[in-house]
Amino acid sequence: MASDYFLDALDRYRAVRTKELGCTPLDFDSHALTIAPRPAAEASRFVLAAFTFGTGTVVSVAPEYLEWTRANAPETHYRAMFPNVLLGPMVEEARARDESLAYRSPNLSFLPETEPFALPIPSGLTGTRVGPDFRAQHVASNTYHNALGEPGDDYVASLWRFGFVLYAGDTPAAVAGAYHDYDGVIEIGIDVARSYRGIGLARVAVTNLARIITDKGAVPSYYCAPTNVRSHRNALACGFLPVASAARVMRQES
Amino acid sequence: MPGSLYRESSAIMKATLARQMGCQPADYESHEVTVVERPADSREPHLVLVTTCGTGSVVSVRDPRLGDWARANAPKPGRNQQIFLPKFLEGMASEARRLGYADARSHSSSGGMVLAEERPPRELPEGFRIRELTGAEVEALRSTLQFDNALGEPDETRRIAAHRIAFAAVDPHGTVVAVTGIWDQYPGIDELGLDVLREHRGAGLAAALTIHAIRWIRSEGRWPIYTHGFTNVRSMNNGLACGFRPLWFLSAVFVPEDMH
Numbered sequence: 001m002a003s004d005y006f007l008d009a010l011d012r013y014r015a016v017r018t019k020e021l022g023c024t025p026l027d028f029d030s031h032a033l034t035i036a037p038r039p040a041a042e043a044s045r046f047v048l049a050a051f052t053f054g055t056g057t058v059v060s061v062a063p064e065y066l067e068w069t070r071a072n073a074p075e076t077h078y079r080a081m082f083p084n085v086l087l088g089p090m091v092e093e094a095r096a097r098d099e100s101l102a103y104r105s106p107n108l109s110f111l112p113e114t115e116p117f118a119l120p121i122p123s124g125l126t127g128t129r130v131g132p133d134f135r136a137q138h139v140a141s142n143t144y145h146n147a148l149g150e151p152g153d154d155y156v157a158s159l160w161r162f163g164f165v166l167y168a169g170d171t172p173a174a175v176a177g178a179y180h181d182y183d184g185v186i187e188i189g190i191d192v193a194r195s196y197r198g199i200g201l202a203r204v205a206v207t208n209l210a211r212i213i214t215d216k217g218a219v220p221s222y223y224c225a226p227t228n229v230r231s232h233r234n235a236l237a238c239g240f241l242p243v244a245s246a247a248r249v250m251r252q253e254s
Numbered sequence: 255m256p257g258s259l260y261r262e263s264s265a266i267m268k269a270t271l272a273r274q275m276g277c278q279p280a281d282y283e284s285h286e287v288t289v290v291e292r293p294a295d296s297r298e299p300h301l302v303l304v305t306t307c308g309t310g311s312v313v314s315v316r317d318p319r320l321g322d323w324a325r326a327n328a329p330k331p332g333r334n335q336q337i338f339l340p341k342f343l344e345g346m347a348s349e350a351r352r353l354g355y356a357d358a359r360s361h362s363s364s365g366g367m368v369l370a371e372e373r374p375p376r377e378l379p380e381g382f383r384i385r386e387l388t389g390a391e392v393e394a395l396r397s398t399l400q401f402d403n404a405l406g407e408p409d410e411t412r413r414i415a416a417h418r419i420a421f422a423a424v425d426p427h428g429t430v431v432a433v434t435g436i437w438d439q440y441p442g443i444d445e446l447g448l449d450v451l452r453e454h455r456g457a458g459l460a461a462a463l464t465i466h467a468i469r470w471i472r473s474e475g476r477w478p479i480y481t482h483g484f485t486n487v488r489s490m491n492n493g494l495a496c497g498f499r500p501l502w503f504l505s506a507v508f509v510p511e512d513m514h
Binding site: 031052053054055078079081082083084088105106108225226227228229230231232233236241242243244245 | 306307308309335338339340343344360362363365452483484485486487488489490491494499500501502503
């Protein structure tokens with residue numbers, strides 16, 4: 001049985017995705033494909049967002065590609081998530097229009113199965129919340145790119161909020177970063193330094209950050225590529241469950 | 255941390271997958287792309303199979319010329335999972351067509367899970383029960399196409415030949431409302447497929463049937479596996495709820511006539 005916490009988190013997550021996509025909550029349960037005009041505020045960066053909770057797929061599209069999407073949409077709703085069905089062809093269509101688009105392959109979205117609780121810090125390590133100073137100090141190394149973003153990526157930098165670090169002495173052994181996902185939802189990214197892998201530090205860092213996010217009244221989210229089986233298993237080990245899959249087509253600067 | 259059952263079942267499945275692909279289990283830990291030729295006795299009919307267990311990726315080809323193309327077009331080191339992107343898979347399909355495989359095409363990706371925890375039987379809604387289907391019932395239900403995940407479609411002769419047993423959840427009137435089918439996927443390993451009629455979803459029938467199937471497979475001394483479409487979150491969660499955990503991910507380039 002799903003916990004009350006999970007059902008509430010899922011409701012909140014569906015509500016914010018409804019707002020982002022410009023659809024209705026029922027569209028997610030329609031067992032059909034819904035093509036919705038993308039709200040103007042969302043269309044400036046992402047031309048298309050495709051989203052499914054498994055029981056219907058919503059494709060939210062910028063006005064200039066609405067007609068093309070309707071003409072090229074698959075009959076079976078979830079096929080809209082397949083990169084070679086809609087995402088890739090849209091990039092080709094953009095090229096014909098002398099525009100530059102790129103797509104991101106579908107991901108998996110996770111939410112906590114129960115209210116997050118922080119696992120204890122292993123002996124010999126210290127755990128602490130960190131702010132922008134830590135990010136500024138370590139982002140250039142690209143060692144913690146899931147937790148801190150990649151150097152020079154201003155968009156991701158604008159989303160980064162805070163982090164939780166497990167230190168071994170002065171060395172950040174594991175870093176979990178918190179990013180603005182959507183109103184009331186904060187995404188977690190995690191990196192463990194190579195020499196500290198395989199001893200369960202990802203779980204400790206993620207659950208501590210999830211607890212901090214929860215204490216702020218927000219819902220923690222976690223994402224991974226479906227091919228990233230290790231990250232998928234880490235999400236499960238941290239108490240998260242898969243809830244949705246999303247794919248996007250974004251504008252590229254010329 | 256993974257438990258002992260997960261460690262055992264994942265080791266067996268990884269070794270079996272490697273044997274079917276023609277690679278070594280260690281290739282899945284390499285952080286690189288390994289290109290291999292499919293062994294003649296592999297049960298996999300796909301022209302190309304691309305698999306990963308999360309670190310290394312393996313491209314297994316039936317035609318060595320496709321292996322040459324894969325090596326020439328493999329992503330840079332550390333980017334091995336890019337072989338799951340359309341650029342690689344569609345490129346491979348295009349190359350296969352150029353080589354004479356006229357209808358070669360890529361297939362959507364799927365995830366695979368192995369057993370990590372054995373769960374007790376689930377209670378069914380009042381008046382419902384699970385029973386084994388007869389061969390005649392399986393054939394009749396297969397022709398309706400309502401239970402194609404569990405039983406295959408009538409022209410899937412390869413899949414039908416591998417069929418071992420099927421169980422149905424029936425309502426108080428005896429009507430079949432959900433089916434799980436089990437087939438001999440690899441030596442020592444059974445895969446299960448599942449369908450629940452839409453109007454009966456959410457009542458716990460999927461988990462009850464899945465656990466019933468797992469227990470039957472284990473009673474036969476074999477290992478169960480569970481696969482799902484990469485965006486099929488409901489199926490994924492059913493697998494998790496029944497004790498499975500993710501192990502591998504797979505994409506393919508295939509010729510449709512080879513699959514039947």
